[in-house]
Structures are given as C-alpha cells and as structure tokens.
Amino acid sequence: MTDSLEERARQQLESNTRTTVQDGLTYRYTIPSPEAYLHQWHWDSCFHAIVWASFDRERARDELRSLVARQLPTGLLPHVVYWDPGRISWWSGERLEAPGWSTLVTTPRSSGLMQPPVFAQSLEEVAAGDDAFVRELLPAVARHYRYLANARDPDGDGLVSIVSQFESGLDFSPAFDPSPGDPDPLPRRLRAIARGSQVLNKLCGNRPELVFRLNPRHWEDVLVNSVFADGLASLERLAALVGDTGLEAWARATRARTLDGLLERCYDEHRGLFFSLLGSGERRIEVKTVESLMPLLLESLDATVAARLVEHLADPHSFWPRFPVPSVALDEPSFTTECLIRGQRCIWRGPCAPSTNWLLWRGLQRHGYDDLADRLADSCRELADGGGFNEFYDPVGGRPVGKGEFGWGTLPVVMERTPPLRG
Numbered sequence: 175m176t177d178s179l180e181e182r183a184r185q186q187l188e189s190n191t192r193t194t195v196q197d198g199l200t201y202r203y204t205i206p207s208p209e210a211y212l213h214q215w216h217w218d219s220c221f222h223a224i225v226w227a228s229f230d231r232e233r234a235r236d237e238l239r240s241l242v243a244r245q246l247p248t249g250l251l252p253h254v255v256y257w258d259p260g261r262i263s264w265w266s267g268e269r270l271e272a273p274g275w276s277t278l279v280t281t282p283r284s285s286g287l288m289q290p291p292v293f294a295q296s297l298e299e300v301a302a303g304d305d306a307f308v309r310e311l312l313p314a315v316a317r318h319y320r321y322l323a324n325a326r327d328p329d330g331d332g333l334v335s336i337v338s339q340f341e342s343g344l345d346f347s348p349a350f351d352p353s354p355g356d357p358d359p360l361p362r363r364l365r366a367i368a369r370g371s372q373v374l375n376k377l378c379g380n381r382p383e384l385v386f387r388l389n390p391r392h393w394e395d396v397l398v399n400s401v402f403a404d405g406l407a408s409l410e411r412l413a414a415l416v417g418d419t420g421l422e423a424w425a426r427a428t429r430a431r432t433l434d435g436l437l438e439r440c441y442d443e444h445r446g447l448f449f450s451l452l453g454s455g456e457r458r459i460e461v462k463t464v465e466s467l468m469p470l471l472l473e474s475l476d477a478t479v480a481a482r483l484v485e486h487l488a489d490p491h492s493f494w495p496r497f498p499v500p501s502v503a504l505d506e507p508s509f510t511t512e513c514l515i516r517g518q519r520c521i522w523r524g525p526c527a528p529s530t531n532w533l534l535w536r537g538l539q540r541h542g543y544d545d546l547a548d549r550l551a552d553s554c555r556e557l558a559d560g561g562g563f564n565e566f567y568d569p570v571g572g573r574p575v576g577k578g579e580f581g582w583g584t585l586p587v588v589m590e591r592t593p594p595l596r597g
C-alpha cells in the first residue's frame with residue numbers, strides 16, 4: 175500500500191531537514207529543495223513550519239526559532255540564512271556575504287534582503303494558542319514588522335518598499351521586467367538587473383535609505399504589502415493573547431494604513447485589480463500576475479473589491495485554468511507554462527506555486543468563497559499526488575515544473591476542505 179499524501183509530506187520535510195550546531199546551540203531547519211536551495215529561506219521556512227505543525231509541533235517551533243536566531247541588528251529577519259556558508263553560490267551576489275568579504279558587508283551569515291513577511295501568520299498557526307511560545311518569539315517578530323514599517327517606507331504612505339526583486343518572493347515575475355522592446359535576450363538581462371539591485375544593497379551596508387536614493391528600481395509590491403498587512407492582523411491577535419496592548423494597537427493602526435495605501439495607490443477601480451508601484455514616481459506596473467489578487471488575503475478588504483478580485487480569479491481565460499492559480503494570467507502576453515526560457519531558469523512567469531495558492535486559499539475562505547477555496551485545495555492535492563512535491567506545476571497540463579522534492583510542495587496537506595455547515 176502506498177503512503178498517504180500526509181505521510182509522504184512528512185517524509186519529504188524530514189529528508190529536507192538539516193541540523194547544525196553553532197556556538198554550542200543546535201538548530202534544525204528545512205531546506206526548500208536538495209536540487210537547488212541548500213540554505214534556510216525565510217518564507218519557505220514559515221510555510222514549512224505550518225506544515226510541520228500538523229505533524230510535530232516541536233519541530234515546527236524549531237523551524238521558527240532558527241529563523242529568528244539570525245535576526246539582524248536592524249530587526250530584519252533575513253530572506254536567507256546561510257547556516258553552511260561553504261555552499262553559498264555566485265548567482266545572486268551572495269558571494270559578497272561569504273567570510274572574507276566581511277569588510278564589505280554587515281551580515282556574514284545571512285542575506286541582507288527581506289522576503290514576504292509571513293512570519294506572524296506562521297507563528298500564529300504554530301503556536302495555536304500556546305502563549306509561552308508566543309512570548310518567546312513575539313519580541314523578535316514585532317521588531318521585524320516595526321523595521322518593515324519604519325525603514326522600508328521612505329515616502330510614509332503605509333506601503334513597504336522592496337529594494338530587489340528577490341525580496342518579492344516572485345523573483346523573475348514579468349512585473350519586474352525592464353521596459354518592453356528591449357533588444358537583449360530576456361533572461362540574461364533580467365538576471366543582470368536582478369543581481370545588480372541585490373549587490374547594490376550589500377554595498378550600501380544593507381541601508382535601505384541609501385538604496386532608495388541610489389537605485390530607482392524599488393517597488394511598493396502588492397503581494398509583499400498584502401502579506402505584511404495580513405501578518406499585522408496575526409500580530410494583533412498574538413499581542414492580545416499575551417496582553418501586550420501597545421503592540422496590539424500599533425499593529426492595528428499600521429495594518430489600517432497599509433490597507434489604505436493599497437486601496438488608494440495600487441487599486442485600479444476600472445479593472446478591479448491591484449498593481450505594484452515602481453520607484454519614487456510610483457508608476458503602476460500593469461501586468462496581470464497573481465500579485466494583483468493578493469489583497470484578497472485581507473479580512474477587512476471591502477466585500478465589493480473582494481468580489482471583483484474573485485471574478486478575475488475564477489475566470490478560466492485568466493486565472494482559473496485546469497490547475498489554478500497561474501503566477502501570470504493566461505491572457506498576459508508573457509504567460510508561459512515553463513520555468514525555463516531559452517535554457518535558463520526563469521521562474522514565476524506562469525506556473526502555479528503551492529505557496530501563493532495557500533495564500534489565495536486563505537483569502538477565498540476569509541471572504542466566504544468556500545466552494546472556490548475547496549476546489550483550489552482539491553486541485554493542489556491532485557497536483558501533489560500526481561507530480562510529487564514540487565516548486566511549481568504547469569497550470570494547463572498539471573506537469574511538475576521547476577525544482578522537485580520541494581518543501582512548500584507539501585502545503586496542500588494543510589489546505590483542508592471547509593467543514594460543511596451544521597444544522
């Protein structure tokens with residue numbers, strides 16, 4: 175008899191687990207994939223912890239503890255923790271952070287970037303009301319969200335800005351493409367620009383205020399801000415649980431400002447979609463990607479705005495092919511079912527990812543679209559069952575694409591169907 179999906183998910187996370195002893199302390203964490211990602215990634219680990227919590231709560235707690243252990247002095251919880259610096263790769267400028275380059279950088283054992291801040295949501299799921307664990311991690315988590323609200327909002331409009339496309343979690347999404355009509359082969363140019371913005375951040379000593387001045391390529395990103403505001407809602411509840419009224423009030427006020435910012439600046443009322451903003455001029459990037467739907471995550475989003483988003487989401491010509499939800503709408507010219515373009519890895523240009531599906535599944539449930547939420551959960555389970563735990567899947571044919579043995583590929587096991595109404 176073959177093992178259940180749950181059992182296979184547990185085995186996958188176990189086989190991706192790494193243990194390290196540093197300064198006399200033991201850390202356990204899950205790498206995203208032995209095929210490609212050998213460090214601890216921020217939002218991946220937050221997702222891993224959520225799945226771990228369904229099998230082994232102590233293991234889930236350790237996943238979050240190891241992320242917090244490498245918090246930077248600014249409060250930032252970095253996007254990658256390099257527990258094993260011998261494995262640092264060149265491609266994204268990470269070399270600059272390896273030992274030996276330490277005069278150039280301030281963070282030898284981690285990246286200086288952020289990733290979508292899904293830590294508070296993960297802590298809430300993992301703690302499940304255990305106030306002792308919340309008390310243990312809350313101060314560090316609060317510092318991270320305060321850093322984002324303060325250091326990453328140069329124009330004070332309530333929206334967090336990212337200084338590199340790698341901070342968005344959706345690295346090579348067409349939302350980050352340079353201007354159309356570019357004569358260079360696309361992937362090469364994309365990579366050069368992406369690497370440039372990351373390296374510049376390092377050279378600026380991870381001081382975002384300098385990067386904002388020197389580099390026009392920074393974004394007020396819809397996914398990052400939706401996840402941020404949703405995280406603040408979790409933070410509010412966690413603060414209430416332990417009686418921290420100051421933090422609770424701060425999180426509530428900050429969340430309201432971020433939602434206002436999203437609605438005032440990123441929402442295109444005519445199209446019924448949200449778009450990220452580029453640079454200090456806040457040019458809207460009108461590419462229809464999965465990001466455009468992400469404010470659905472926010473419980474306090476107006477029901478009519480949510481309904482417009484769901485119209486797009488449920489449209490089979492746009493975001494609901496056989497295996498939803500594509501990272502780029504089917505009717506966008508840049509849409510592809512592949513993760514390779516001209517032989518180069520170029521992700522987030524169409525294939526669907528369990529991570530963004532988990533976020534949208536939550537959003538659908540929050541706004542009462544239980545039927546669509548269930549269909550999305552079923553589709554995710556079907557993909558994992560048929561194609562294994564993968565980074566991405568072709569949203570039209572259902573083939574696994576991208577990297578295999580992937581940690582966040584296990585998320586479907588926590589995407590439960592909505593319980594039927596009683597009575």
Ligand code: GLC
Nearest residue numbers: 206211215217218343344345
């Ligand atoms: C890629 C993805 C990013 C993810 C990382 C590790 O860089 O774009 O979202 O965190 O891989 O899985």
